[in-house]
Amino acid sequence: MHSSRARLLAAPRALVAQSFPSTASVRWQSTAAAPQSSTKTKPKSAPETSPSFVKNIFCGRLVTDQILPYPNVLTEEQTENLNMLIDPTEKFFQECNDAARNDELERVDEKTMQGLREQGAFGLQVPTELGGVGCNNTMYARLVEIVGAHDLGVGITLGAHQSIGFKGILIAGNKEQKEKYLPKVASGEHMAAFALTEPSSGSDANSIRSRAVPSDDGSHWILNGSKIWISNGGIAEVFTVFAQTPVKDERTGEMVDKVTAFIVERSFGGVTNGAPEKKMGIKASNTTEVYFDNVKIPAENVLGEVGKGFKIAMEILNNGRFGMAAAMSGTMRSSISKAVEFAANRNQFGRKIHEFGAIQEKLARMAMLQYVTESLAFMISSNMDSGSKEYHLEAAISKVFGSEAAWWVTDEAIQVMGGMGFMKESGLERVVRDLRIFRIFEGTNDILRLFVALTGLQYAGGHLRAIQTAIKNPTANLGVILDEGSKRAIRAMGLSHSGPLPDVFLSLKDQALDVAKTVEEFGSACESLLIKYGNNVVDQQFQLNRIANAAIDLYCCAAVLSRATRSLELDLPSAQHEKKLATVWVNEACSRARYHIKGSRSGSTKSDFDAMTSISNDLIENGGLVAGRALGF
């Protein structure tokens, strides 16, 4: 929880006022945004304005700048480059890499590693002048999708290296650090790793105990501590390490510990690692403990500023999450093609099994989940590429949704294939084992749900406070109050004041309207939660979970409506198929979202939550189940 709270505080606030689509709140936004541009003395009540779709639905507002039209930022040249990169990457994974063998060896076969080095796969986003391939996020996502379709173990080896291992150097490193480290990590000569997690510090990342103290002459730092579950821990030469460092508190003048990020080379001495961990999946990826024993780090190896390490850690993780959604959409693509092939050819009861409704529903749902995940991944990568800094909730949602969708899809692919799916030979059991970790690492899905809900509520809360302040001085803030007053009045009468999502293709208008109405309901539920619990809302995890689930569904709806709209407008051969995917998805997701919204505010569910708290307490007290056996013995 602390980490989520700290994240909330760290969330970038200053954002230029953007032009928003015509809803009743336009006037409010421009009024409220004005003081932002001024100095630090801005009144506390000035709410942050964000182009993030997800943040704004917490205020019941549709802000579609990052959603519609479905973004594609690739220039003609980048498209051509990407097209050229896809083929060799696909060929490499089809012909040179053997995922089953890597799984069995519990490491990536050296021949594959060498091939990956030659391919340039270790430096996809490193600028070409520093020896990388120079991909932007969208190009990276498309290539990672190929990796995800073939071998998640290799995917983690690559991802731990570049998506988190040296990403800090890429986004927060200075010129010297970049020039010194990036060429060697891009070529794969040096592997990189991200060292944050510790035995006593998992989701609560701010509580790490590794500590670095400056030497007397200030020329270097001395690092001590240990990290666990470090991907590439046994093979990395370059580590991004997070450790507590003594920092002078500006207000009190006292020395306090704050997290700082360091670039640590194994060759500094004092860096050792444990044996590779035995794991359920992604066995090919090397996972170890890493120990730092009086490691001398040169002063110039501080990444970013001293004491700002936590923010860098979060930036790195936020920055890499879309990649997981991209990889997952590739994994699903591959699982689905196996299931489809089987369903199309398998005869039972004198018919092909795909002629049975039970199988048809499975295949259709698999296709929808893949479509949603892929739509999210590339929407977010495009938003990031066009310079948005407001993608954190969206990226968190893509990680949560993608990891759960891929798990379900691959599990169902096994189900479609029956006994055959359970056999190693089908190649799916490895994928299921590999997939399991995606719901856990880089921010568990549970923590990310809280992150989405709390960041969204904090954003909504900022706007709520602005109204409360305005009410204290009504004459000066008449516009705010009138806007807000009428919005509430309309809501109270059960009328909707918002139209459907603008710019959605005509044949999807019903769905767009459904989303708009549900967003409004969602906003009102968030407002009641804030009014009811105030700051204590952070402790209402049952409700927060439901709020997050609704937010996830609503963002997914917006993403698929946008993508299907684009396909319909371009009249792609798959347009009508995509329209069906979007229609069914939105119909079901909106009703699911309404169910969650209701769950977050109704009295009867609240008493169920209380009962569940108490059931859990009983279990803990009893050291296990409380009820005896059904037979009585």
Add this chain to the structure above:
Amino acid sequence: MSMKILVGCKRVIDYAVKIRVRPDKMGVVTEGVKHSMNPFDEIAVEEAIRMKEAKKASEVIAVRCYSTIQQETLRTALAMGADRAIHVEVPAKDCENLGPAQVSKVLAALARREGASLVLLGKQAIDDDSNATAQMTAAHLDWPQATYASKVSSCDGKLTVTREVDGGLETVEVSLPAVVSADLRLNEPRYATLPNIMKAKKKKLDKLSLGDVGVELRQHLAVVAVSDPPTRQAGVTVDSVDSLIEALRHAGRI
């Protein structure tokens, strides 16, 4: 040594694509279909690069003639290791009529223009299967030719080429300049790596018109119709060996 090698890079429908005949029966569907470098040309490019790496050649020039669309074939050759590329632009309307007769003229003109001492081509393209461009190019240039090469070694201005022929291998020696066409077993082409693909963008790619190389295209043949292979007739089940023999006899098969 200063041997310049010219390699041809044709862009064809990818070998893995299921070919569909156009509704007007005058060609096959190419729009929205995956294309890649003709696999035999890829082998030729690889061989040329290996000769350069073995210091047997000074420069590898990848060439292609077609309309301006899709430079990726030449870019792939550059990413594999060709030094530079030349694209001879053919007006889009004339592209349909490009065959070995026309392309060989362009290649011969380029070989003269560049002072190449070896023209290395794929033995045939997998789309039209003509298997004539190398031979015609040699004729235009009046150079010796060695076709279906499965091994090439060079020494003292001569090439020793092992050719795959019916019933075995034939080894021939040709003096340079010469035209060689690559067969399947000549080598295994390397992958274009991602960093090299990006670096290849900085390599020189010249665009020339047909006028620049002094070639006028003439059409020698017209496509009358393109059709799918006949679909297989459904079989019948016979209940005994005797009736099978009877059926085969009836069909005139035995």
